[in-house]
Amino acid sequence: MNIKRHIIFVPGKNPKPPAQQHQHLLWRTLVEGVHRAEPELANKFSQHENDFSIIPWNPIFYHEVKDISIDLPWIDTLLNTHGPTEDDIREAHHWHKKLSRAQYTLIDYVPCLIKFMPDTLRQTALELSRYFQNKQNIADEIREILKQQLRPLFASNTRILLIGHSLGSIIAYDALWELSHAEKLSGKVDLFLTLGSPLGMNYVRHRLLGASNTGIEKYPANIRHWANVSSVGDITALDRTFSDDFSDMIKLGIIEDIHDHCKDIYNFFRNDKGLNCHRSYGYLVNPAVGKIIADWWDKK
Numbered sequence: 001m002n003i004k005r006h007i008i009f010v011p012g013k014n015p016k017p018p019a020q021q022h023q024h025l026l027w028r029t030l031v032e033g034v035h036r037a038e039p040e041l042a043n044k045f046s047q048h049e050n051d052f053s054i055i056p057w058n059p060i061f062y063h064e065v066k067d068i069s070i071d072l073p074w075i076d077t078l079l080n081t082h083g084p085t086e087d088d089i090r091e092a093h094h095w096h097k098k099l100s101r102a103q104y105t106l107i108d109y110v111p112c113l114i115k116f117m118p119d120t121l122r123q124t125a126l127e128l129s130r131y132f133q134n135k136q137n138i139a140d141e142i143r144e145i146l147k148q149q150l151r152p153l154f155a156s157n158t159r160i161l162l163i164g165h166s167l168g169s170i171i172a173y174d175a176l177w178e179l180s181h182a183e184k185l186s187g188k189v190d191l192f193l194t195l196g197s198p199l200g201m202n203y204v205r206h207r208l209l210g211a212s213n214t215g216i217e218k219y220p221a222n223i224r225h226w227a228n229v230s231s232v233g234d235i236t237a238l239d240r241t242f243s244d245d246f247s248d249m250i251k252l253g254i255i256e257d258i259h260d261h262c263k264d265i266y267n268f269f270r271n272d273k274g275l276n277c278h279r280s281y282g283y284l285v286n287p288a289v290g291k292i293i294a295d296w297w298d299k300k
Contacts, residue, residue: 007051008052008055010162032285033284057168146172150176161191164192173192194227268282269281
């Protein structure tokens with residue numbers, strides 16, 4: 001039987017390269033991750049770029065695009081690096097990462113303290129606030145881009161892998177909630193894969209669509225499986241495990257399983273600013289992520 005499959009990637013925050021260029025870069029790193037995990041599948045898998053798409057919400061939110069040439073040499077280096085170095089591992093565990101995580105944890109529970117935090121934390125908080133406040137319907141607008149892709153896929157019974165990175169995982173979660181409850185649309189995402197996601201944060205969980213509801217109405221009811229991956233040193237993934245925070249979804253019978261992959265996962269993307277444990281490219285080339293994608297693709 002010929003199974004129709006489609007992979008959708010929802011990027012995280014910050015301006016991105018033009019959509020077509022960004023999509024190709026993400027596909028390159030995703031294919032490399034599959035190759036590192038399942039080399040015998042990679043060649044066949046690489047021929048399915050037409051079954052991969054991204055949700056280009058960033059230009060609407062930021063009103064700018066990023067020059068692709070900034071990332072190209074660093075992505076080439078990443079593709080030729082097959083694991084974290086001792087320096088990468090040491091830096092991922094460095095005390096300044098632990099300090100930033102402690103600061104992030106503090107403002108997660110006491111948001112009013114954000115004004116005393118470093119610029120990077122303040123900027124992240126402002127972007128989350130802008131999304132949740134839905135100023136000028138910006139959150140509705142960017143979720144609609146994803147929903148427009150999902151509706152026909154649901155209708156055609158296509159097997160869907162929905163990948164949400166960082167803020168993109170929040171956008172994906174909320175869009176799924178709207179499709180299952182506000183629109184009551186039939187269909188399911190076969191696998192929801194979250195990378196470097198802040199969905200476990202106290203601040204985020206209390207502001208998700210459906211958060212004030214109870215029972216089934218509180219959660220998206222259109223996800224079969226959920227895999228969550230967070231790397232060591234990724235501060236955005238403040239709460240690294242979701243199987244506890246969203247365990248009621250299993251108890252309610254609206255999802256089959258939630259698996260966390262966060263032990264000894266290293267994102268070794270580097271650029272001129274040093275190690276970045278959060279970048280999407282670094283997650284996608286990781287064989288742990290590649291294995292999840294390969295297993296999903298190869299599932300009969």
